[in-house]
Amino acid sequence: MDLSFGPEYDDFRSDVVKFLNNNSDKAPKGGDLRGEQAKDWQKLLIENGYTCRTIPKEYGGFGAEPDIIKSRIIGEEFSKSRINPGLGGQGISMLVPTLLEMGTEEQKQKFIRPTIHGDMIWCQGYSEPGAGSDLASLTTAAILDGDEWVVNGQKIWTSTAHLADWIFCLVRSEPDAPKHKGISFLLFEMTTPGIEIRPLVDMTGVANFNETFFTDVRVPKNQIVGERGQGWQVANAILGHERDTLAPPNTAQTRINALVELMKTETAGGERLIDNPIYKDRLMKIQGRVLAMKYNDMRVLSSRLNPGQDASLSRMITKLQGTELRHELEGLAIDIMGEVGLSYDDNPHLRGAGSWQREYMYYLGLIIGGGTSQIQKNIISERGLGMPREPKIEKNAV
Amino acid sequence: MRFGLSEEQTLLKDNVNRFLEDNVPLDKVREYADGGSDASIWQGLSDLGIPALLIPEEFGGVGLKPLDAAIVAESLGHHIAPGPFLGSAVMAPFALSNSPDGFAELLSAIATGEHRVGIAFGEAIARRNQASVNAKDGKLDGTSLFAFDADADSYLVADENKNMFLVSADDDGLSRSNLTTVDRTRRTVELTYSGASAKPVSTDSSLFDRTLDLGRVMLAADTLGAAQSMLDQAVEYAKQREQFNRPIASFQAVKHMCAEMAASLEPCRAMVWFAAHALSDVPEEARLTACHTKAHLAEVGQFVSRTATEVHGGMGFTDLLGLHYWFKRIGANRQWLGAPEFVRSEAAILQGVD
Numbered sequence: 001m002d003l004s005f006g007p008e009y010d011d012f013r014s015d016v017v018k019f020l021n022n023n024s025d026k027a028p029k030g031g032d033l034r035g036e037q038a039k040d041w042q043k044l045l046i047e048n049g050y051t052c053r054t055i056p057k058e059y060g061g062f063g064a065e066p067d068i069i070k071s072r073i074i075g076e077e078f079s080k081s082r083i084n085p086g087l088g089g090q091g092i093s094m095l096v097p098t099l100l101e102m103g104t105e106e107q108k109q110k111f112i113r114p115t116i117h118g119d120m121i122w123c124q125g126y127s128e129p130g131a132g133s134d135l136a137s138l139t140t141a142a143i144l145d146g147d148e149w150v151v152n153g154q155k156i157w158t159s160t161a162h163l164a165d166w167i168f169c170l171v172r173s174e175p176d177a178p179k180h181k182g183i184s185f186l187l188f189e190m191t192t193p194g195i196e197i198r199p200l201v202d203m204t205g206v207a208n209f210n211e212t213f214f215t216d217v218r219v220p221k222n223q224i225v226g227e228r229g230q231g232w233q234v235a236n237a238i239l240g241h242e243r244d245t246l247a248p249p250n251t252a253q254t255r256i257n258a259l260v261e262l263m264k265t266e267t268a269g270g271e272r273l274i275d276n277p278i279y280k281d282r283l284m285k286i287q288g289r290v291l292a293m294k295y296n297d298m299r300v301l302s303s304r305l306n307p308g309q310d311a312s313l314s315r316m317i318t319k320l321q322g323t324e325l326r327h328e329l330e331g332l333a334i335d336i337m338g339e340v341g342l343s344y345d346d347n348p349h350l351r352g353a354g355s356w357q358r359e360y361m362y363y364l365g366l367i368i369g370g371g372t373s374q375i376q377k378n379i380i381s382e383r384g385l386g387m388p389r390e391p392k393i394e395k396n397a398v
Numbered sequence: 399m400r401f402g403l404s405e406e407q408t409l410l411k412d413n414v415n416r417f418l419e420d421n422v423p424l425d426k427v428r429e430y431a432d433g434g435s436d437a438s439i440w441q442g443l444s445d446l447g448i449p450a451l452l453i454p455e456e457f458g459g460v461g462l463k464p465l466d467a468a469i470v471a472e473s474l475g476h477h478i479a480p481g482p483f484l485g486s487a488v489m490a491p492f493a494l495s496n497s498p499d500g501f502a503e504l505l506s507a508i509a510t511g512e513h514r515v516g517i518a519f520g521e522a523i524a525r526r527n528q529a530s531v532n533a534k535d536g537k538l539d540g541t542s543l544f545a546f547d548a549d550a551d552s553y554l555v556a557d558e559n560k561n562m563f564l565v566s567a568d569d570d571g572l573s574r575s576n577l578t579t580v581d582r583t584r585r586t587v588e589l590t591y592s593g594a595s596a597k598p599v600s601t602d603s604s605l606f607d608r609t610l611d612l613g614r615v616m617l618a619a620d621t622l623g624a625a626q627s628m629l630d631q632a633v634e635y636a637k638q639r640e641q642f643n644r645p646i647a648s649f650q651a652v653k654h655m656c657a658e659m660a661a662s663l664e665p666c667r668a669m670v671w672f673a674a675h676a677l678s679d680v681p682e683e684a685r686l687t688a689c690h691t692k693a694h695l696a697e698v699g700q701f702v703s704r705t706a707t708e709v710h711g712g713m714g715f716t717d718l719l720g721l722h723y724w725f726k727r728i729g730a731n732r733q734w735l736g737a738p739e740f741v742r743s744e745a746a747i748l749q750g751v752d
Binding site for chain 2: 001003004005069280281283284285289293295296299301302306309313314317321374376380381384385387389390
C-alpha cells in the first residue's frame with residue numbers, strides 16, 4: 001500500500017490551487033454552452049492544461065502526455081472549489097476521444113478544435129424507440145445515393161439536440177449484414193434539411209432530451225467515422241468512456257457531507273434529525289457504502305497506474321453501484337425532511353436549491369440510462385463471473 | 399501510488415491458501431464441528447509463522463502490519479478454518495505488546511503458537527443478560543459471555559470501563575463452560591470469575607479501542623473471504639445444475655442474483671484493505687473506517703450468504719453441501735465485537751454526532 005502520489009504531484013496540486021485562486025472571477029457560474037465567457041474560460045483552461053489536457057496541440061488541445069494522477073488532481077481541485085471545470089457535453093467527452101482513435105486526419109483537423117473550444121456543439125444519435133437496451137437492433141436507415149448517404153428514421157433521448165450544431169449518429173447502412181455488422185457511424189449538421197426535433201420533458205421537468213426525426217437527410221459520403229459496417233465497434237469504444245463518468249465517487253462524498261449538514265440543521269418536532277436514531281442509522285449505513293465505493297475507486301485508479309494489478313470487476317460494478325447509491329442517498333435527504341422534502345421550483349421552503357429532489361430523480365434516470373442496471377448485471381455475470389448468455393430466441397419462434 | 403497487495407503479501411496469501419486447501423478441507427471442518435480438535439490446524443499455521451505476524455521482532459515476532467493479518471483472516475474465512483487466530487494472533491499480541499506492563503515472555507510463547515490467548519470483550523461493548531466483569535485488588539468477579547476460543551491458555555478480558563486484564567485459564571478462580579452457537583467452526587465459552595487472579599494489561603481506554611478496531615477489521619476480512627467462497631460456490635453450482643434443459647446460470651433471474659452479490663462484495667475488498675492499512679498508517683481515519691468496515695461487511699455478508707444459499711436451491715438448505723457452515727460463520731462475525739447497529743452508532747459518535 002502506498003497512497004501518496006509523491007512530491008511532484010504535490011507541486012502540481014498547489015499549481016492548480018493557485019490557478020483557481022487567481023482566476024476564479026473569470027469562471028462562468030451557470031451552464032450556458034454558448035456564452036462568450038464560457039468560451040473564454042475554456043480557452044484559458046486549455047492554455048493551462050486544465051481541460052482537454054491530452055488532446056494534441058495540432059488539434060487545439062494542450063498536448064500533454066497522459067497522466068492519470070494529474071487529471072485526477074485537476075478533477076478533485078475543481079470539484080472541491082466548485083469552480084466551473086470547463087465545457088462538457090458529449091462532443092468533448094465522447095466524440096473527440098473517438099475521433100482521435102478512429103477518425104481520419106481530415107476529420108481530426110476539421111472537428112476537434114472547434115468542438116473543444118465550444119464553437120461546435122454535438123448531440124448523440126444512438127437510441128431509438130425500438131432500440132434501447134438492444135441498441136444494435138437500430139433501424140434508422142442510411143442508403144448510399146451517389147456521393148451522399150440518405151438517412152431516414154427516428155432517434156430518441158438525443159440530449160441537447162435543440163442546441164447542437166452537429167450530431168454523431170448510428171445508422172443501418174448494410175441491411176443484409178448481421179445486426180452488429182450492419183451499422184455505420186455518421187457525422188452531420190443539425191441544419192441539414194429533413195431533421196425535425198421534438199423536446200421530451202423528463203420527470204424533473206426539464207426538456208434536455210429530444211426525439212429527433214430524419215426524413216431524406218442527405219449526408220456527404222465522407223462524413224463517416226471508421227469503415228462502413230464498423231459503427232458498432234466505434235460506438236462501443238465511446239460507451240465504455242461514458243460509463244466511467246456516470247457516478248464518480250468523489251461527488252458522492254460531497255453529497256453525503258452535505259446530507260450530514262442538512263440533518264444537523266433540519267428539525268422535526270424540535271428535534272434535530274441527526275439525533276433521531278433511525279435516520280442516523282440510515283445515514284451511517286449509506287456513509288459506509290460511500291466509503292466502500294471510494295476505496296473501490298482508489299483500487300481502480302491504482303490498477304491503471306500499476307500494470308499487472310487487476311481491478312476489472314471493481315470497474316465493472318461502478319456504474320451499477322454508484323448510481324443506485326446516489327439515488328438512495330438523495331432519497332434519504334428527502335425522507336428526513338418529510339413533506340418539506342417535497343418542495344420544488346419556487347416553494348419558499350426549498351432546501352439546497354431543490355437539488356435533493358432533482359438529483360433523486362436524475363439518478364433514477366442514470367440507473368436507466370447509459371446501460372440499465374439490469375444490463376449492467378448481465379455484463380457483470382457474463383464478463384465478470386463467466387456465466388453463460390441467455391439462449392437466443394429465434395425471430396419467428398414465438 | 400499503489401493501492402493493493404505487495405508481492406510479499408500476495409506470497410503470504412498464496413502460502414496460507416495452499417496450507418488451508420491441503421489441510422482444512424470441508425471434512426476437517428466437519429470433524430471439528432462434531433467435537434474434534436483444531437490443534438493440528440493451529441500447529442500448521444504456527445509453522446507458517448502466523449501467530450508471530452503482528453508481534454514485534456524484539457519479542458520474537460515478525461513485526462508485520464494489520465493489512466498482512468487481514469490477508470490471513472480473509473483466507474481463514476474463505477476456508478472457514480477453525481482456530482484461535484483472531485484472539486491469539488491478532489488482538490492479544492497487539493494489546494500485550496502495547497501494554498505498559500511487560501509481557502515479553504508471554505509474547506514469545508504466543509509467537510510460536512504454543513500459548514493461545516482468547517478474548518472476552520463483550521461486556522465492554524454491549525453487555526447482555528446483566529453479565530459484568532468487576533475488578534478489585536487484582537481479582538476478577540463476574541461473568542464474560544461468548545468469549546472466544548474454548549481452548550485458550552489465557553484470556554484477555556475487558557470490563558465495562560475498557561480496562562483490560564489477563565486471566566490464566568487454569569486459575570482456580572476461573573471456570574469456563576461451552577456455549578453452543580450455530581457457528582460450529584469456532585467455539586465460544588462463558589467465563590465465570592470468582593476472585594480470579596487478573597494481571598492488569600491496560601487502563602488506557604484508547605488501547606482497548608485500537609485492539610477492538612483491529613479485531614473488527616479482522617472479522618470483516620473473515621466475512622469477506624467466507625462470502626467470496628459462497629459466491630464462487632454459487633456461480634459454480636449454477637453452471638453445473640441444469641433445469642428446463644439448460645444450466646440455471648443462463649437464467650437472468652439467477653445471473654442477476656450472482657451479479658448483485660459480486661457488485662456488493664467487490665468494493666468490500668478495497669474497503670477491508672484500506673481499513674487494515676489505516677490501522678497502522680492512516681491513524682486519523684482508522685477508527686471510523688474500522689467501524690464502517692465491520693458494519694458494512696456484516697450487511698453485505700448477510701446478503702451474500704442468504705443469496706448464495708438460495709442459488710443452490712434445496713441443496714443449499716441441506717447439510718450435504720456444508721454451505722451452512724459459511725452461512726453461520728458469517729452470521730457469527732456479524733454479532734461478535736459489536737452488531738452493526740451498535741457499530742454504526744459508534745461511527746456517528748466518532749463524527750461528533752451522539
